[in-house]
Amino acid sequence: MAEYKKPTTKEEFDKNFKQKKPLMNDTEAYYEASRCLFCYDAPCIQACPTHIDIPLFIKQIHTDNITGSSKTIFDANWLGNACGIVCPTGVLCEGACVYNLQDVPPVQIGRLQNYATNKTISADKIIFKVGESNGKKIAIIGAGPAGIACACEARTLGFDVDVFEAKSNPSGLMVHGIAPYKITNEEVLKEIDYLQNQLGFNIKYDSAINSKEELLKLENDYDAIFLGVGLGKTATLGLDGENKEGVIGAVEFIEELRMKHHKTQVPKKVVVIGGGNTAMDAASESARMGARKTVLAYRNSKEKMGAYGFEYDLAIGAGVDSLFNVSPIAIVGNGKVEGVKFAKTEMVDGRLQTNMNNTFIVRCDMVIKATGQAKQDGFYELIDNLEIDSKTRIVVDETTFQTSNSKYFAGGDAINGGAEVVNAAYDGKMAAQGIHQFLNN
């Protein structure tokens, strides 16, 4: 059942993609902040990948020390504002809030965090200090959350920093890959601008690093290199008819949506393949773009989906239908997509098996593949002695984030295979510390 009318104007788009966690006003923040118990050794701090001193920043909001609150947040997480909005707080800080054990709604930590940092950013308060120059230079590949966090931390430590970004916008998937009802482009870019204005790192846009020569030049010109390259495009499934018109990767679909908003073309019937958070986002977005029917198809059972329960609920709430235990075996259609042929799957002796005797076709005009992003293994091969694990993730030291090639450090999706913005923010910050430690020894 379609819940949304196809948006034709910016206003209609904004309405369909209404922010899930809207900015709190002063009164709401004051009352919400008053609920924090100031737990000892608070579980929310432990649950936060960047270990923000959450009870402290909430107390600071309550005592009207908003600047101090923002400092507390940014001290731990350079992307404090974006993370307040896009973090899956229900499974992180808010999931750990002790109120849950009392069957009381947890403190809305994410929204409070966004409230404080947004205020500070909007007022353009100067709260960071560039470290005294240490004469050393760092190159960062990728201006996503890991790269930006690394750049910020490195600047406070006195490094000169150049960030090389393939696209023409900073912040990676925060702008290109997160569902528009979770955060707006303006909100993301505002924070990056704020950080860059105070900390003065350079970002070179449209500057993809693709060749051995370019890497050698970086190695020559810089004292250390941070790889915040993320993952690649959507991986191919190897299905019959996969290259028909109307088959698109989820990452590419979301990027187009983030860039073109209501001008993105979404046809009447859409099938989304996958069971992760990106699949939920893509399905929800398709429905919000006015598709009359959006079907989410996952090869295993509902319980086995990688997506968070709340992400699935959100998609269902947007009018998405779901099919479980179905595996795509071909894309059908005459040049253009006309449907997906599925086979039923079943669990046999703990293994998922496809029953080719039980197949059916779901008619559609578009297929969104949300089955994972390709790895950057081609790129990694250009770097000498770079150790990669069996899942094509760069192997790093867990405290310094240094790779097997001592000149290179890495963080974000490139080392974890795809996780949250907050994980990338933590990695980038710690890697800068790791570089500092390494170059000072």
Add this chain to the structure above:
Amino acid sequence: MIDLSVNFAGIKAPNPFWLASAPPTNSGYQIMKAFEAGWGGAVWKTLGVPVVNVSSRYGSVDYRNTRMMGFNNIELITDRPLADNLREIEEVKKYFPDHAVIASLMVESRKEWQQIIKDVENAGADGIELNFGCPHGMCERGMGSAVGQEPEVLKTIVEWVTEAANVPVITKLSPNISHITDPGLAAVEGGTDALSLINTIKSIVGIDLDSYAPYPVVDGKGSNGGYCGPAVKPIAMHMLKDLAQHPEISKVPISGIGGIETWRDVVEFILLGATSIQVCTAVMHYGFGIVREMEAGLRQFMEEKGYNTIYDFAGKALPNVTEWKHLNLKHQVIAEINQDKCIGCDLCYIACDDGAHQAISLPSDANNRIPSIIEENCVGCNLCSLVCPVEECITMVKTDDGTEHITWNERTLNDDVPVTFDDDRAGGKGHFVPKPSDALKVAKDK
């Protein structure tokens, strides 16, 4: 059959809920509206030579998400001409002959006192309340708390008043004094028919961080105000107890004032000897309708306890308020944590470890946040149960068998109390205290 009516030193009212002399009783309009809402009496905003006020006049202490937990004002007595007030008193009494209308008064000379008493009696006031409490403005002119703080002067004025008055006289006391019994006794000796307390406490509620002036800021400056609201209730109740336990003073009835907002506050004041209560801040915050909650709660309490009138339980807590030296040193309680209710905030742990007696421990397993009591260290101080945010999660359990009873007083008489600095009889001798250097270890573990 519950009967809430009171006869307070001869002043009759349908219930003990009275409005204190303050902004809510500034006019006949407000008082009639209050009586309609259910209030049984009202003490008119203090009459005298009308004043000139400043703008603004009120300041507040907000705590957590509660506004006006404490409140102060720098407003003076009435700024309306006496004739207007007298006319309105007359009108209110015409509509509400059975409600108590008490005129609060504050003037300087004996002649003025005698004149104004005659005026308010003629207007129909059921009683008079002497404002010896205002701690701001009026005291600079030798009135208000300037009188309340000088028992001799207070006594003289009470004598002038009682000599002239035909209606009952209530003397309202200032809490801005070391021993409330001094002015209390002076008032009784001067012939007052009743007492009321407390008036407001001298206060500064806050400083504006831009103008560096106290709230409320009047053109860049401020003055001390009179503090009231829920924050002052404990001070008021203590002073009420002092008066109600005094053999001479307690011969006159006492009207309790100070932070009363709920039925429970009302009951507590009555248990400490008040036989009418007066409210201001709660009305300034929520309006006259707040009396609905007070009355319903008081009735519920009386019904459950089987009381018919407030006199059935007035002063019932007084015998149990004693001096420290008469408390049983053999009584022992220990905290008990209900593991099923605990939500793992660990506030009890840190409160005890940092703020009390290091008698709560955390499990070594980092995934388990349920603390436990170290019974041999627990002195039963109560702190953990006070900080715990979960209802009935931490309870204080009695561990002595109730057979032994000895007080400090008795031990003193038996020559069995510590007398030297290193006396073996020190209560904390041998009690567990971690080594100072253990603190560094705790910090390092974090």
